[in-house]
Amino acid sequence: MSTISKTLYDIQSHVINATSKIVPMHRQIHGLKLLMGAKKKAFGTRRPVPEFVESAIPDVNTLALEDIDVSNPFLYRQDQWRAYFKRLRDEAPVHYQKKSPFGPFWSVTRYEDIMFVDKRHDLFSAEPQIILGDPPEGLSVEMFIAMDPPKHDVQRSSVQGVVAPKNLKELEDLIRSRTKDVLDSLPLEKPFNWVPMVSKELTGRMLATLLDFPYEERHKLVEWSDRMAGAASATGGEFADEGSMFDAAADMARSFSKLWRDKEARRAAGEEAGFDLISLLQSNEDTKDLINRPMEFIGNLTLLIVGGNDTTRNSMSGGLVAMKKFPQEFKKLKAKPELIPNMVSEIIRWQTPLAYMRRIAKQDVELGGDTIKKGDRVVMWYASGNRDERKFENPDDFVIDRRDARNHMSFGYGVHRCMGNRLAELQLRILWEELLKRFDKIEVVAEPELVQSNFVRGYSELMVKLSPKNDS
Amino acid sequence: MGKVTFIEHDQTKHVAEFKHGSSLMQIAVDNAIPGIDGDCGGECACGTCHVIIADEWFSKTGVPNEEEEQMLSMTPERASTSRLGCQVIATDAMDGIFVYLPEFQM
Numbered sequence A: 001m002s003t004i005s006k007t008l009y010d011i012q013s014h015v016i017n018a019t020s021k022i023v024p025m026h027r028q029i030h031g032l033k034l035l036m037g038a039k040k041k042a043f044g045t046r047r048p049v050p051e052f053v054e055s056a057i058p059d060v061n062t063l064a065l066e067d068i069d070v071s072n073p074f075l076y077r078q079d080q081w082r083a084y085f086k087r088l089r090d091e092a093p094v095h096y097q098k099k100s101p102f103g104p105f106w107s108v109t110r111y112e113d114i115m116f117v118d119k120r121h122d123l124f125s126a127e128p129q130i131i132l133g134d135p136p137e138g139l140s141v142e143m144f145i146a147m148d149p150p151k152h153d154v155q156r157s158s159v160q161g162v163v164a165p166k167n168l169k170e171l172e173d174l175i176r177s178r179t180k181d182v183l184d185s186l187p188l189e190k191p192f193n194w195v196p197m198v199s200k201e202l203t204g205r206m207l208a209t210l211l212d213f214p215y216e217e218r219h220k221l222v223e224w225s226d227r228m229a230g231a232a233s234a235t236g237g238e239f240a241d242e243g244s245m246f247d248a249a250a251d252m253a254r255s256f257s258k259l260w261r262d263k264e265a266r267r268a269a270g271e272e273a274g275f276d277l278i279s280l281l282q283s284n285e286d287t288k289d290l291i292n293r294p295m296e297f298i299g300n301l302t303l304l305i306v307g308g309n310d311t312t313r314n315s316m317s318g319g320l321v322a323m324k325k326f327p328q329e330f331k332k333l334k335a336k337p338e339l340i341p342n343m344v345s346e347i348i349r350w351q352t353p354l355a356y357m358r359r360i361a362k363q364d365v366e367l368g369g370d371t372i373k374k375g376d377r378v379v380m381w382y383a384s385g386n387r388d389e390r391k392f393e394n395p396d397d398f399v400i401d402r403r404d405a406r407n408h409m410s411f412g413y414g415v416h417r418c419m420g421n422r423l424a425e426l427q428l429r430i431l432w433e434e435l436l437k438r439f440d441k442i443e444v445v446a447e448p449e450l451v452q453s454n455f456v457r458g459y460s461e462l463m464v465k466l467s468p469k470n471d472s
Numbered sequence B: 001m002g003k004v005t006f007i008e009h010d011q012t013k014h015v016a017e018f019k020h021g022s023s024l025m026q027i028a029v030d031n032a033i034p035g036i037d038g039d040c041g042g043e044c045a046c047g048t049c050h051v052i053i054a055d056e057w058f059s060k061t062g063v064p065n066e067e068e069e070q071m072l073s074m075t076p077e078r079a080s081t082s083r084l085g086c087q088v089i090a091t092d093a094m095d096g097i098f099v100y101l102p103e104f105q106m
């Protein structure tokens, strides 16, 4: 962020925090939208919001190295990403792209180099945010995934209890019974779209549980998260209309404030605290007044719903796609269901639901023979690290008993390592345990439809046909 | 050469032999001790090799550096003698050491 917009942003969050007791949070966000609209008319935007129109991506071997642009949001959809990243890994493992629609950036593509960058938060900052492009101006909410220590550590420790293994033990039975309900209601012997009926439904239920969000309104969580993560300016996603992101944020702010106040009232009336996120925040000295710091409040809740949404959802779909491409693995699994935990890691490696995290160099850093200059954007491509042949044998293959599957980079490493990793693994393990109990065949019957994004690697449609086991 | 006893959360004991110079994480993984993961392969970057050293042995294991301290601080089950197994290099002075494993790895 430039100094000017950083200052502007500091003023905004200050004003918002100061007025939050008088003006409801969602009104403030609407206000921001108007302010930003007016400002854009007066001064123009920093960089025009790119609009992406899909066209065929050229074969990487016809390009000069400097023309390779892995920020193209169609690289994954057109199945070109493996060839592009392999060329970078082999020929330019630390690669500079000068003129992408998101501005200039470095790509780090080998396992070992990614590990280095992710570990060295003293050299590479996660601030102000971790996606390649800029979010809609004025909507940089404060999330600890995009904060450096020590601020990061304080915030993370106040919420991590909700997904800590001890809490998950409490949640396991609930997650299992919800998974069973969903699976028992699926059509048999006829194709249906797995994405809304299973992947979205299960993650929506899980998020509603974590937040103790009104169960009938759980689809809202999924919608908000999709909007917030799908901005064209940020990730090359499908939402070019920045206003819709503000609307989602305002809507979310209203719901969450209400949820917070309701809980407060119920507790004041003597109700016992739950295992949900808001109860935990309200029980913690540092965060019991979080509602009075709206940007932080919204930031932490957004982080949980965005972090836990697309990622787990696309692993739930990705596992089926992987089995379709490597059918012998499904046979292996049926013969040895005890491979499920390792398979879960392998699914997460193979899918790599989030392609990258972004950093900014805090000083000049020598890496791979090049000098990354202070202030440059650096993208750690986990999707490439997970397919690095220097680390993984036959990295493009899906092998459920792969010895080192757990060493994957999909959860990142270092202080920002995914906080929800155990929850994600738990959900996937339960899903596969319950699938194996019920179905003899799980067939993907059409080519899946992939999402437009350079960040989220996922599926919008996956047609599946289930055949029950004979004995059930 | 020496011996280390890993004690799982449910009190199951596993005795493993070690060579001077390997890390507690590596020893545990090589001997397939349950309850320790080592996802980052010893880079001090995942926190899944958390161990709790028996009090009387703690002083023999050295002191965590800043990097290790930071990863440890994110561990919910952190105890006063917590270490990351990959950062504790076994020496002859540790022959006979007792090492407790937490209930969960994060």
Ligand code: HEM
Pocket (backbone or CB within 6 Å): A118, A144, A145, A146, A156, A163, A303, A304, A307, A308, A309, A311, A312, A315, A348, A352, A353, A354, A356, A357, A410, A411, A412, A413, A414, A415, A416, A417, A418, A419, A420, A421, A423, A424
């Ligand atoms: C397969 C599923 C998931 C994947 C692949 C994934 C991936 C990631 C990645 C790559 C990071 C950043 C790591 C880094 O910068 O080094 C991250 C951080 C995070 N994830 Fe996940 N995630 C998943 C599931 C979840 C779930 C279920 C939740 C919560 C319910 C969650 C919450 C978070 C949070 C809060 C952070 C920020 C941690 C920090 O900055 O300290 N994630 N995740």
Ligand code: FES
Pocket (backbone or CB within 6 Å): B025, B037, B038, B039, B040, B041, B042, B043, B044, B045, B046, B047, B048, B049, B071, B084, B085, B086, B087
């Ligand atoms: S093995 Fe990752 S921190 Fe020790």
